[in-house]
Amino acid sequence: MFAALELLDAGIKPLIFERGKKIEERDCDIQRFIRERTLDPESNIQFGEGGAGSYSDGKLFSRVNNSPYANRVLETFIRFGAPEDIRVVRKPHLGTDVLCGIVRAVRNYILEHGGEIHYSARLTDVRVSDGSVAGIVINGVEEYPASTLYLAVGHSARDTFRMLHENGVALEQKPISVGVRIEHPADVINRVRYGAKYHDAPGQDAATYSFNHTDRKTGRGVTTFCMCPGGEIVNASSESGRLVLNGMSYAARASAFSNSALVVRCHSEDYPSAHPLAGLEFQAEIEQKAFEAAGRDWKVPAQNLMDFIGGQVSAGIHANSCKMGVVAVDLKALFPKFVVEELLSAFVKWKQDEPLFVSEQAVLLAPETRTSSPVRICRDENYESVTVKNLVPIGEGAGYSGGITSSAIDAIKAVKRCLT
Numbered sequence: 001m002f003a004a005l006e007l008l009d010a011g012i013k014p015l016i017f018e019r020g021k022k023i024e025e026r027d028c029d030i031q032r033f034i035r036e037r038t039l040d041p042e043s044n045i046q047f048g049e050g051g052a053g054s055y056s057d058g059k060l061f062s063r064v065n066n067s068p069y070a071n072r073v074l075e076t077f078i079r080f081g082a083p084e085d086i087r088v089v090r091k092p093h094l095g096t097d098v099l100c101g102i103v104r105a106v107r108n109y110i111l112e113h114g115g116e117i118h119y120s121a122r123l124t125d126v127r128v129s130d131g132s133v134a135g136i137v138i139n140g141v142e143e144y145p146a147s148t149l150y151l152a153v154g155h156s157a158r159d160t161f162r163m164l165h166e167n168g169v170a171l172e173q174k175p176i177s178v179g180v181r182i183e184h185p186a187d188v189i190n191r192v193r194y195g196a197k198y199h200d201a202p203g204q205d206a207a208t209y210s211f212n213h214t215d216r217k218t219g220r221g222v223t224t225f226c227m228c229p230g231g232e233i234v235n236a237s238s239e240s241g242r243l244v245l246n247g248m249s250y251a252a253r254a255s256a257f258s259n260s261a262l263v264v265r266c267h268s269e270d271y272p273s274a275h276p277l278a279g280l281e282f283q284a285e286i287e288q289k290a291f292e293a294a295g296r297d298w299k300v301p302a303q304n305l306m307d308f309i310g311g312q313v314s315a316g317i318h319a320n321s322c323k324m325g326v327v328a329v330d331l332k333a334l335f336p337k338f339v340v341e342e343l344l345s346a347f348v349k350w351k352q353d354e355p356l357f358v359s360e361q362a363v364l365l366a367p368e369t370r371t372s373s374p375v376r377i378c379r380d381e382n383y384e385s386v387t388v389k390n391l392v393p394i395g396e397g398a399g400y401s402g403g404i405t406s407s408a409i410d411a412i413k414a415v416k417r418c419l420t
């Protein structure tokens with residue numbers, strides 16, 4: 001959407017092809033998934049208008065905060081309905097309720113200014129002529145000529161990565177992190193962060209945290225990531241038989257729970273082979289084990305933290321925010337051994353530093369595997385694919401950004417570069 005806005009600013013009317021549905025219809029599909037446990041692989045928390053960010057916590061901070069580009073992204077969000085205070089707060093966040101409204105406003109703007117949006121329109125092939133993009137194929141049947149193809153497919157478009165590989169587009173492996181979601185009652189986290197005296201002070205926001213641990217023996221890092229204070233753990237699956245979690249929140253961050261991804265850094269050597277797409281297999285194997293372990297009906301594998309540490313399946317799972325329900329399993333069985341060992345090593349350290357964090361109230365749900373893209377679509381300094389001219393991979397799926405703000409910045413910079 002940010003690429004489209006940039007093109008419109010330059011007087012170019014973009015054609016957008018979105019495999020999913022309009023945000024309103026997508027919302028119905030997500031609610032149906034929760035209610036009836038039927039996943040639409042084309043319309044879910046990953047796929048559909050607005051992309052993966054629409055059902056997120058909407059954290060807008062990134063490593064490039066305060067840069068002119070980051071400010072431009074914030075200003076664009078404000079222009080389309082975000083509250084003005086995101087300009088000044090240290091860690092701006094929007095919440096899914098606000099984000100979905102912004103997505104509608106951006107869509108209307110694109111349409112009113114001559115852009116075209118095709119829904120349920122999956123890119124299934126790229127036509128290349130003399131080393132340049134000449135056209136695209138949608139849903140296997142519709143052909144469109146194309147002079148420039150901005151490819152912003154996100155990190156979950158595994159079929160698209162395969163198609164690109166088959167077409168000779170250069171791809172390479174990229175390391176990711178995998179692990180679990182950890183959740184506590186929000187009040188426990190407030191006590192960890194604000195202390196016993198102020199944990200319930202009036203007007204206090206649900207507390208955030210960030211923990212890191214590096215195993216000195218192995219050099220691997222364990223980190224909390226995408227923390228959602230007063231949020232919800234969501235079933236963010238997009239493929240039949242493969243289960244993946246993520247976290248989201250509403251603007252008010254008022255739920256009784258606070259969760260975060262808790263992930264272990266993986267290296268390319270952890271992948272099953274040197275094939276550029278081996279990282280996809282690595283993720284998919286964990287996701288498939290999770291789906292099967294929890295009974296193949298989209299319930300979520302879970303284990304109370306102290307049982308995970310003690311090595312036993314929980315007799316009952318603590319109250320948690322996951323609407324799709326949980327099943328007590330041995331989470332260790334879902335992951336490669338090194339992931340489990342690194343998590344355990346981090347818990348030992350954090351138990352000493354923050355005993356309330358590693359305490360009886362915490363529960364683990366799994367898996368968190370889509371922290372970033374396990375593939376990079378190799379591009380040059382002009383943002384073009386190194387093998388196919390006028391193919392411009394952008395955003396998280398290109399493998400050069402992570403998160404809403406940095407992906408938006410990547411899109412803006414790519415369009416600017418391509419138009420000069």
Ligand SMILES: Cc1cc2nc3c(=O)[nH]c(=O)nc-3n(C[C@H](O)[C@H](O)[C@H](O)COP(=O)(O)OP(=O)(O)OC[C@H]3O[C@@H](n4cnc5c(N)ncnc54)[C@H](O)[C@@H]3O)c2cc1C
Pocket residue numbers: 017018019020045046047048049050051052053054055056057058059060061121122123124152153154155156157160226234236246247248394395396397402403404405407
């Ligand atoms: C639940 C959740 C919470 C998150 N929370 C945060 C957060 O708080 N802060 C943050 O910075 N980041 C968060 N993220 C990550 C963030 O959403 C992504 O980094 C960001 O959306 C990446 O943007 P993108 O446009 O590159 O890709 P995406 O948002 O993934 O968009 C890709 C789009 O391409 C479409 N598509 C895919 N393949 C095709 C195809 N073949 N043909 C046509 N269309 C296709 C998809 O339907 C989708 O709309 C969260 C993600 C999730 C899932």
